[in-house]
Amino acid sequence: MAGIPTSIEATIALLMSEDIDLIILNVDSSPSGLDLLKQNLPLPPVIVLSSSHQLAVESYEIGVAADYILKPVTLQRLLLAINRALAQQLTRTSFQQLDYIFLKMGRKIQRFDFQAIDYIEAYGIYSKVVYHNQLFVVNERIAALSALLPARQFVRVHKSYIVNLSKITSYDRNFFHIDAEKIPIGVSFRPKLEGLLNFLGAS
Template sequence: MTNPIQCLLVDDKPLALDILADYVAQVPALHLAGSSQNPVEALNWVEERRIELIFLDIQMPQLTGLQFLQALNRRAQVVLTTAYAEHALTGFEHDVIDYLLKPIPFERFYQAVEKAQRRLRPTPAETSRPYLFIKTEHRMQRVNLAEVLYLEGLQNYVLIHTATEKLLARQTISSLEASLPVAGFVRVHKSFIVALAHIHIVERSRIFIRVAAGEPRIIPVGDAYRSAFYGRL
């Protein structure tokens, strides 16, 4: 049986923590490693308790959720929880798994857990499946992963660049990333995911993607993603 995901709850309101703790108890895939009203304390727990997933409030007095994300520096995956919708785009720029608006229904919480599972505990079928289906403007379209060169985030859309065409998916880049096989793709920038098989040259903070004809495509490597990217190489 797969080990449960070690999760941490961070919110300055005790009632919000109680609700989330009750939700976690209902999901066998999760194990509650801790909960805290103090985000500074929670940051210290990330290393001590080997936290994998954090349910994080945005509006907190000592440290906002967005400041917490910057300090966390991608050491754990994050689901944001908040009563305010205006920070959603900023949250996804920090590569959060999901963004839950309070009051959070259990069904919506469970959807976020499923996304986290796909990223943290991918099944053999998910890691080896050679295709995915994307949401376009009016339909679902199959994309063969072997043909994908890179993905480019455009706010609430993703432009998928293949060897022969460009496809516009009605998804955020973070939600689409959760569907990609971890072994074949790597996030290198808040707006770009590249296929490892198509990387031709890496030069400082630039990636050159091989194409069949014409000049190679050049993809930037963001500062926040550089260490993880070079680790994958």
Template sequence: MQAIAIDDEPLALQVIQQYAHRIDWLQIEAVFTDALEAKEYLKENSVDLIFLDIQMPEINGMQFFKNLEVKPEVVFTTAYSQYAVEGFNLNAVDYLVKPFEYERFLQASEKVRELIGFRQIKEIDEGFLLVKYNYQWQKIAYKNIDYIEALDDYIKINVFPRPFLIHMSMKVVAEKLPAEKFIRVHRSYIVSLEKVTGWNKNTISIKEKIIPISYTYQKQVQEILKTLMDESI
């Protein structure tokens, strides 16, 4: 789970980083004492969670969150408990009153993890991939995806009539996709099994696109495609 932390007090950010370092599934990607710098960062980077202070010199944390075009999950951190109701009115997952201990930080982080996990299950049940595109949430139906290609720090989700370029790793998108519908055939490619039109040992075809099958995935790909062929006979 990827997160950032925003607080005008460097010591508070240091505490969050130390606590997060003890949680193997939580990664603090960046910390900011300047909320405006954080806003610029979020224009180019996608995160799951923001640990956000409320009382900051240039902007109130709640106002900062309201103004975000794409809103990750948020856990407010503050020394002032009177903001709790307003925080939850903004759909904050949790509200940490400073100074907070590691156990309380862990509890808040686990709430976010469970919420994201629930949404991922819902995506699978309803048959769509939920991604952030152009600063808003976008639903992409599994049935419309031909293949996914890695491009440096981005992935290209190839769907008709136009592809989506998303700031996400292949590892993350692979975890979101149902294994019975998609298969990784190369470090740079994931394909939709129902869109496969032909294959041999080294390549797989989807419409006019020829996609390489790397040696690492050859055996697995051949076994899965053979099984699908046998089931269709």
């Protein structure tokens, strides 16, 4: 978190001094906060929070906010807004490329940098993410994660596993190895992986 400024002036100063990815603007605690959206400044994605329907209309009329959440705010709705806002930012600035994702863990939302994810394993209605050599359980099924993660870097190789291609240390026709971990290659996934296996040179 870069900071929690309490005025438009402080917010602008923070934007000028820090590389900010996202603004969450609570206009209930700072009713003049919407004035920030009227400044014609280059802003990162902005998510507006309020209990007022009128402020929702006003924020949409300004046309800058990436999303608006009517209170009370749930973690699931906030997570959706964050990922949606960052995706919109990527679309607007296609020369940039997001290198992280936010995922729900229990009652909190955690950022995961793609380059630090080793692999993901299905865990019922949840998934286990092996990240920085630690295991985290996130509130997403593996099928949902397969759709969210960049295909250039992550491949589903089994009904229960997604691997980060940059983390593979060895391989054969039946397994990908990430250091001491063996990730099985599912029979039903093999036809889709033939090109990758040929590229890697497995025999």
